[in-house]
Amino acid sequence: MAGEPTVGLLGGSGAVGRGVLRALAGTVRLRVGGRDRKRAERALAEEADGHGEIHVVDPQDGDALARFCDGCDAVVNCAGPSCRLLDAVALAALTAGAHYVDPGGDDPLHRRIVHHDWRGRSAVVSAGMLPGLSGLLPLDLVGEFDSIDRVTGYAGGIERFSPAGAEDFLASLSNGFGWGGMCVRAGDLRPSPAPHPDPVRLPLSRTPAEARPYVSSEFLRLCRRLAVDGDWYNVFPGRHTVDFLRRFQAGQAGGGPPETVDAGVDAAAVAGLIGASALDVAGRSPEQLLVIEATGLRSGRPAVRSIAVRAGSGAALTGGVAACAVLAVLEGAIPDGVHHAADILPVRTVLSRIGMWWPDCRILRSDAAAVAVDEGAL
Ligand SMILES: NC(=O)c1ccc[n+]([C@@H]2O[C@H](COP(=O)([O-])OP(=O)(O)OC[C@H]3O[C@@H](n4cnc5c(N)ncnc54)[C@H](OP(=O)(O)O)[C@@H]3O)[C@@H](O)[C@H]2O)c1
Structure with a gap:
C-alpha cells in the first residue's frame, strides 16, 4: 500500500459514505471515521472488503477531528447533516494540509470557506447528484x-x-x-x-x-x-x-x-x-x-x-460523484481554491466512472x- 494516497472518509457508514467507499475501494488507502465504530466497521467490510482503518470520531469534537484529518491527502465529509456541521470538517482538513470534498454544503459552505487560504490545496463542494x-x-x-x-x-x-x-x-x-x-x-x-x-x-x-x-x-x-x-x-x-x-x-x-x-x-x-x-x-x-x-x-x-x-439510488450516485471529485483532487486536476463540483469536474469522465462503478x-x-x-x- 506504500505510496497510495490516504483518503479520510467521515460518515463512511451513511448512505452516501458507503457509495464513496465502494467507488474508491482498492485505489486509495481508506480511513473511515464515524461516531459508531460498529456501523463504520460493517460499512468497511461490506463495501471495501474490510481494507482500511477505522477512527471513532465525532465531527463536532474539534480535537478528534484534527487527529482524524492529520496525515490525510484528502478528506471527504459524508457526515451530516451539513446544515449543522457547516464548515468544521472543511477547516480541519485545510489545517491538516489536505484537499477537501463534500457531497453537500452547497452555497452556505462555499461562502464560509472560500476566503480562507487554500494555496496548494483544493476543495470541491456540492459534489453529489443534486447539486453536482x-x-x-x-x-x-x-x-x-x-x-x-x-x-x-x-x-x-x-x-x-x-x-x-x-x-x-x-x-x-x-x-x-x-x-x-x-x-x-x-x-x-x-x-x-x-x-x-x-x-x-x-x-x-x-x-x-x-x-x-x-x-x-x-x-x-x-x-x-x-x-x-x-x-x-x-x-x-x-x-x-x-x-x-x-x-x-x-x-x-x-x-x-x-x-x-x-x-x-x-x-x-x-x-x-x-x-x-x-x-x-x-x-x-x-x-x-x-x-x-x-x-x-x-x-x-x-x-x-x-x-x-x-x-x-441517489445516495450511490452522489457517492460516485464525490469519489470522482476525490480522484480529481488527488490527480492534481483541480486548481487551488474552493469550487462547486458542477463548475470544475469533467462531465464525460464523471459519467464514464459512474457507469463503471454502478452498472445498473x-x-x-x-x-x-x-x-x-x-x-x-x-
Ligand atoms: N448533493 C446530493 O445530491 C446529495 C444527495 C444525498 C446526500 N447529500 C449529502 O451527503 C451527506 C450525507 O448524507 P447521507 O444520505 O449519507 O446521510 P446518512 O445516511 O444519514 O449518514 C450520515 C452519516 O453522518 C454521521 N454523523 C456524524 N455526525 C452526525 C450527526 N450529528 N447526526 C447524524 N449523523 C451524523 C453518521 O455516522 P455516525 O452516527 O456513526 O457518526 C452517518 O454515517 C449530507 O450532507 C447530505 O446532505 C448530498
Missing part, C-alpha cells in the same frame, strides 16, 4: 450544438430519505439559495410561465410524477455561464412526499421551514419526511432521475437534444424532447 451531476449534465450537451438557447432540467425520484439527507433537504427549502416557482430569463429570475399542470413521465422512468418549477443557485449559475434561458423542475413521483412537503411549507408539519439559515430543522419534520418517503417507496423499486433537454442550433438548424440518467445506472442520449405529459393520474 445536475449542473454537469447540461455541459454534456453543449458540444453537440453550434449554439444553445435554452436548457430545461428535471430531477427527482422515489427513494427513502436518509436522516442527514432529509434534514439537509428541508433546510435547503429555506436557505435562500433556491427559488420555487421561478425560471431563468436573460440571466435573471422570473416567475415560471408554464408550470406543468399534469403529471410528466420522464424517459427511463417507471412512474409519472408531479413537476414543480424550482431554480437552484447551481442552475442559475449555469444559465448565466452559458447565457441561456432555463427552466428546472423538481419532480415528485410519490404522493405522500408531495403532501408532506405541501404541509411543511404551509407550516402545518414539524413547525414548517426554519426562519433563518442557521436555525435547525425540527426533528419531527425530519422524521415526517423520512416516513413519507418510506411510504412512497413501499412495494416499488427506488429510482432517481436526472433529465436535461437543450435546444439551439445544430449545423445551422433548430435542434433539440436530451440526456437522461437513471440510478437505483442507465444513461440515454436522444434527439427527442425530454418529457411527455402523462395522461394517467399520479
